[in-house]
Amino acid sequence: MKLYEYEAKKIFEGAGISIPRGALAASPEQVRSLAEQLKGPIVLKPQTLSKQRGKAGLIGFADTPQEAEALGRSLFGRTHEGELIDTILVEEKVLLKGELYLGMAVDYPREQPVILLSPSGGIEIETLSQEKPGLIKKWPINISQGLTDSEALTLAQFIYDRQPEAAQGGGPFELKQLLLCFYEVFRKYDCELAEINPLGIREDGSFIALDGALVIDDEAQFRHPELLRPRAQSEESFKQEQAYKAKGWTYIQMGGEIGILSSGAGITMAILDLIHLKGGKAANFLDTAQMNRQGIYEAFQIFHNSTGIRCLLINIFAGLNRCDELADGIKDYLMAYQPPFPIVVRMVGNREKEGREILERIGITPIAGLEESIDQVIALVRGPR
Amino acid sequence: MSILAYGDTNVLIQGITGGQARQHTKDMLEYGTRIVAGVRPGSGGDQVYGVPVFNSIEDACHEHRIDASVLFIPAKAVKESALEAMNNGIRLLVIVTEHVPLHDAMGLLEEARKRGVTIIGPNTPGLISPPERTKLGFVPTLYFRPGFVGVASRSGTLTYELVSRLTAAGLGQSTVIGVGGDRIVGLRFSSVLKLFEEDPNTKAMLLVGEIGGTMEEEAAELIARGEIRKPVFVYIAGSTAPEGQRIGHAGAIIAGAGSSVHSKVAVLRQAGVQVGTTIAGVIEMMKENLR
Numbered sequence: 273m274k275l276y277e278y279e280a281k282k283i284f285e286g287a288g289i290s291i292p293r294g295a296l297a298a299s300p301e302q303v304r305s306l307a308e309q310l311k312g313p314i315v316l317k318p319q320t321l322s323k324q325r326g327k328a329g330l331i332g333f334a335d336t337p338q339e340a341e342a343l344g345r346s347l348f349g350r351t352h353e354g355e356l357i358d359t360i361l362v363e364e365k366v367l368l369k370g371e372l373y374l375g376m377a378v379d380y381p382r383e384q385p386v387i388l389l390s391p392s393g394g395i396e397i398e399t400l401s402q403e404k405p406g407l408i409k410k411w412p413i414n415i416s417q418g419l420t421d422s423e424a425l426t427l428a429q430f431i432y433d434r435q436p437e438a439a440q441g442g443g444p445f446e447l448k449q450l451l452l453c454f455y456e457v458f459r460k461y462d463c464e465l466a467e468i469n470p471l472g473i474r475e476d477g478s479f480i481a482l483d484g485a486l487v488i489d490d491e492a493q494f495r496h497p498e499l500l501r502p503r504a505q506s507e508e509s510f511k512q513e514q515a516y517k518a519k520g521w522t523y524i525q526m527g528g529e530i531g532i533l534s535s536g537a538g539i540t541m542a543i544l545d546l547i548h549l550k551g552g553k554a555a556n557f558l559d560t561a562q563m564n565r566q567g568i569y570e571a572f573q574i575f576h577n578s579t580g581i582r583c584l585l586i587n588i589f590a591g592l593n594r595c596d597e598l599a600d601g602i603k604d605y606l607m608a609y610q611p612p613f614p615i616v617v618r619m620v621g622n623r624e625k626e627g628r629e630i631l632e633r634i635g636i637t638p639i640a641g642l643e644e645s646i647d648q649v650i651a652l653v654r655g656p657r
Numbered sequence: 658m659s660i661l662a663y664g665d666t667n668v669l670i671q672g673i674t675g676g677q678a679r680q681h682t683k684d685m686l687e688y689g690t691r692i693v694a695g696v697r698p699g700s701g702g703d704q705v706y707g708v709p710v711f712n713s714i715e716d717a718c719h720e721h722r723i724d725a726s727v728l729f730i731p732a733k734a735v736k737e738s739a740l741e742a743m744n745n746g747i748r749l750l751v752i753v754t755e756h757v758p759l760h761d762a763m764g765l766l767e768e769a770r771k772r773g774v775t776i777i778g779p780n781t782p783g784l785i786s787p788p789e790r791t792k793l794g795f796v797p798t799l800y801f802r803p804g805f806v807g808v809a810s811r812s813g814t815l816t817y818e819l820v821s822r823l824t825a826a827g828l829g830q831s832t833v834i835g836v837g838g839d840r841i842v843g844l845r846f847s848s849v850l851k852l853f854e855e856d857p858n859t860k861a862m863l864l865v866g867e868i869g870g871t872m873e874e875e876a877a878e879l880i881a882r883g884e885i886r887k888p889v890f891v892y893i894a895g896s897t898a899p900e901g902q903r904i905g906h907a908g909a910i911i912a913g914a915g916s917s918v919h920s921k922v923a924v925l926r927q928a929g930v931q932v933g934t935t936i937a938g939v940i941e942m943m944k945e946n947l948r
Contacts, residue, residue, distance in 0.1 A: 492758035538812020541894035548897035
């Protein structure tokens with residue numbers, strides 16, 4: 273779950289990291305009144321989740337409230353990578369004498385957090401790490417210990433050595449303090465990624481977070497209910513996604529003609545590969561490792577109501593669950609409804625024989641081989657209609 | 658022989674009184690696993706299929722030597738429960754739970770490294786050693802046969818699919834491990850390969866990988882360095898998975914986390930590994946080379 277810039281900044285502020293004065297506007301008139309309150313030059317920052325707002329020319333500067341309003345008028349209603357601009361963060365323009373990069377991420381192979389720090393702020397860290405790797409300090413953190421005082425000081429010294437003006441006031445100590453606050457944010461909010469880029473250095477040598485990004489681990493959302501809201505999608509699809517999530521389902525639309533209901537992420541991927549190999553195209557898939565009789569009935573409804581499906585493949589390799597229960601779910605649905613497409617069932621695993629008998633009684637012959645079942649699906653979508 | 662779990666491994670089940678835990682305790686016992694105790698605070702003195710239940714791991718450890726623990730514990734409580742097991746000296750943990758928060762997993766694995774504890778998972782179907790008739794987790798035993806192929810996989814269902822075909826092809830297994838589908842898991846492919854390399858009864862290995870992450874590349878590096886001499890076969894799923902979407906495994910994120918199937922296949926082939934691009938293909942390869 274990626275947070276909007278304004279949410280990330282609010283969190284930074286709460287942790288003792290300073291941010292520019294400003295507020296959110298939902299209309300050009302609000303932009304104007306905020307500009308009046310802030311006095312002086314301002315920055316307009318559309319709140320989207322996709323990156324590259326600057327490159328797309330969406331970050332605007334204005335010297336007067338009139339200019340700000342006009343700029344706001346030209347930004348509201350535009351879209352950026354599919355996201356509608358309906359909220360703009362209006363901030364004071366801060367005078368700087370330098371910019372740093374500060375990021376923290378999870379190093380997956382090493383299974384620990386890593387701090388990324390550079391005296392070269394404002395640019396993309398991916399580019400920097402390729403072009404000037406010497407300008408990035410990568411510092412792994414022992415998560416049991418946390419970021420220690422002396423580690424934070426070492427990191428601050430790295431910056432101070434390369435950009436002495438970074439800490440005019442208190443030497444590297446102010447940056448050290450900021451690093452400790454930043455690490456607290458990373459931990460407290462279960463971040464996969466936290467970034468302040470640029471981290472501005474003001475005229476007096478103090479630091480200010482000019483932009484911020486936080487990505488919260490989806491599995492830890494329960495610890496941060498206050499942050500849960502629709503993000504760059506409709507309220508309706510957000511609710512649907514949350515409902516599937518609560519059931520432990522993954523549902524993805526793909527635009528082809530074969531529906532796939534299967535048990536487990538790995539096997540779903542293998543099925544997608546095989547369908548592709550045989551020249552077919554998946555319409556959508558629903559993957560769930562833990563499906564019972566009621567679950568399969570509910571899943572059926574999703575496929576029934578989605579357009580474009582010309583055949584549904586049900587693939588079950590029952591490990592945690594049982595074939596007979598799932599067959600009962602299929603039977604329940606077919607007794608109540610007539611789906612508008614043919615169904616191919618591949619079913620093996622726990623209580624396979626019992627499940628097979630249930631399906632055969634309602635006229636479905638389950639297939640035991642994975643490749644065979646896919647051949648049959650392909651034949652059905654290609655066949656005469 | 659096998660790796661990590663043997664016929665005389667004494668097993669504890671954490672959260673043994675839950676519905677799934679009960680069912681799988683029964684299945685594990687029927688297969689032959691030596692489950693000596695279960696833990697569930699407040700249920701001390703009860704029994705689950707004849708297995709005594711204790712209020713704490715400490716109590717269980719007073720009565721029994723415990724070598725390994727299987728955790729059937731809700732995601733939110735996994736960290737605490739796993740720490741309790743480590744604090745009581747248990748050296749092998751199998752965490753079947755899905756949806757464990759990333760920071761909890763990082764914390765656990767750091768502790769495990771410090772203490773030399775092996776963690777399998779989170780989000781794993783567990784491991785099974787057919788020659789020793791023991792399993793820790795919930796893989797369906799029906800398809801497993803004793804033999805000399807060691808298997809490591811990131812996915813439960815794909816494991817069943819491939820192992821059922823290995824068995825049908827007459828290739829039994831020494832140990833089969835689901836390393837877990839999460840982005841962060843304890844025992845990684847490279848460590849499993851080393852263990853199989855040392856196991857005299859494992860003659861060949863099968864890795865079942867998927868898109869995302871870097872475990873396959875680490876394995877390739879190890880093999881390229883000559884540290885693995887036994888033949889390794891690989892199948893990787895997800896070459897046509899939709900970009901930028903999560904399929905289900907947190908580990909199978911395409912956007913930004915790790916590399917594509919094609920680059921994985923390329924580095925593995927460069928390291929001299931035989932890579933099958935379909936399930937049937939890799940099994941065929943193994944049949945030709947191993948019999």
